[in-house]
Amino acid sequence: MAKDIKVAIIGVGGVGKAFVSQLSNYTKKNASTVSVSVVYIARSRAALISKDYSPLPLTAFVSEELDAAGTEPLSVPDLIQFLKASGSEAILIDNTSSIELANTYPDILSAGIHIATPNKKGFSSEEKLWNDIFAAAGNNGGSGGYVFHEATVGAGLPVLSTIRDLVDTGDEVTKVEGVFSGTMSFLFNEFAPVGASGAPKAFSDVVKVAKDAGYTEPDPRDDLNGLDVARKLTILARLSGLSIASPTSFPVQSLIPKPLESVSTSQEFMDGLPNYDSEIGLLADDAKKEGKVIRFVGSIDVPAKAVKVGLEKFDFSHPIAGLKGSDNIIAFYTKRYGDRALIVQGAGAGAEVTAMGVLSDVIKIIARIK
Template identity: 60%
Template sequence: MPNVHVAIIGAGGVGKAFISQLAGYATRNPSASLATILISRSSKALVSRDYSPLNLNSWSQDLASAAATAPLAYPTEALEFLKAAPGPVILVDNTSDESLAKSYPLFLSNGIHIVTPNKKGFSSDIGLWKDIYAAAANGGNPKGGYVFHEATVGAGLPVLSTLKELVETGDKIEKIEGIFSGTMSFLFNSFAPLDGNNGGKGFAACVKEAQQLGYTEPDPRDDLNGLDVARKLTILARLSGLEVASPTSFPIQSLIPGPLESAKSADEFLEGLGAFDGDMTKIKEEAEAKGAVVRYVGSLNVETKEVKVGLQTFDKGSSIAGLKGSDNIISFYTERYGGNPLIVQGAGAGADVTAMGVLGDLIKVLQRLK
């Protein structure tokens, strides 16, 4: 088998972790015959014009040296470079770039395989979702490339592969429910712990703590608006057979107080958030009075076609209430599993586990190329 060529777009946190894991995998599995021919950031790139392998041990230094060039133009220049490779090509998109995701059908229809944690291609307009799979080998196109995106939901957790196996083996998905955001998991485990004692911290203080510890986006509003969870629910809904038009086509409960939506900066937002602590405290205390806790969850019901994201209360003995730290938990209620759901639980965020999910998808492509 000729070399399998790997082109990596995005070398930030997840990208760095992925390259490190890929180097380790290639060392352990020399028969995989991997040759990385492109490592690209937004402003610089390493491009192997003769398709010989780049050095994965010195790539960072090389990218900072005179060996680096301007990134290839997408999609045309990049596509022509990858099409000319003397063997199969796997494009690894470690970005969250929507414009790049929109070019997936073009790459796939030209036989380029894609693995990615980028949610944009699979959770935006449903037309793009359909175009991606129409162009893909695992969507029915015999001349297309394979596409896998396990890490778009739950990072390295086997969420999508579990769902696909349930569906493909004939099980009937009834409901999916869970905590899909490490940020929201940490935030509500701090604000509304099971024992009810959070040291007297208000919601704003918990948000600030989450930001300081690196759990939130630089601007916490990007987490609190619920859109990230909605994107993950959109992907799960579509894989369950629901044609969800977009991640804004169903109810999403934003935790951003109306007056603060237009705050000019994250600092301004955080400074004003404390004035609304009373609203969140009331919700928490109402739950506690029922022997429950409040959590930020996503859920979908296949039978009623209902998809929603927002606050819900859970009995303190439930698996969702008992989640720790920043873990994710996804419960699959199906015909076979009855009232006891199949549960996938664990770290659902972080560069290393996300990169693991991407590398796992790359290995899936390799297995299909043998």
């Protein structure tokens, strides 16, 4: 008999749309073993609700249908009751970046509803929320719902599953180092490529190219402040066994010039950025004279309980120096692997690969449901 699963999806932006498409393909291919019915789809101000729990159609026009629905989203308590009343196992897909929704994860899990999400906020904010989430979850034998968040670090790359496997099998992680932001990877691979000759590009020009291509947030300061990388490092450090109060509790280097931190618009920031090209240009020149390049990285030294995010110099031969495009690279140094790191590398951003990471978590949950 096929397992009966009800699914609620919150967030149908780029990742959400890609997830809906991938989930539709998955359900068709696996219809003989699992019945997956999406019964609730919502964005911030509209929702599609299947009151009789029949499957909502998963089409490429979900966002347009939401706009036409005119139905207010359910509150989290009402959504919990709606899913519980179905009588089936239920999975909530949170494709948002909402801390407000993440704050309710313990209540959702305590109600026996499972969660799969790329939302970093719940796992990288205050440590109490992290503890409350996993105290409520059924991942470690508890009675709550399962929670998986592979796509919070490295999108579809197997970063979190790798570190969990290392720790769960008794290995000791000693150091984690890498490029954790597709945006920052692209910026520095373009700005300071290995073996480049001639005059270097202006950093502001590279930022403009990245912004125009959609690699940065609408306001590039949201990438250049380093907080996105700090959130990912917080998650990995906690999985490595470190107690991290928040992503602002360790050194995080911001690449936003001080005078531009408080300008009111993204355009003002972009207009002012060329005035500060010489500062970062000098760092790149100094590194080049040493046969090195600068890259924006995060690192975790587990024995020293030290986490930091910022610019570092790397020899031309180092794997981090040789990255291309917007790839991520994460190196795990452990007792078993010794000086030869276990490396995970590949596309660490993008709607399709992020949605893949979320769907892989859904599949993990389905496999655990009896």
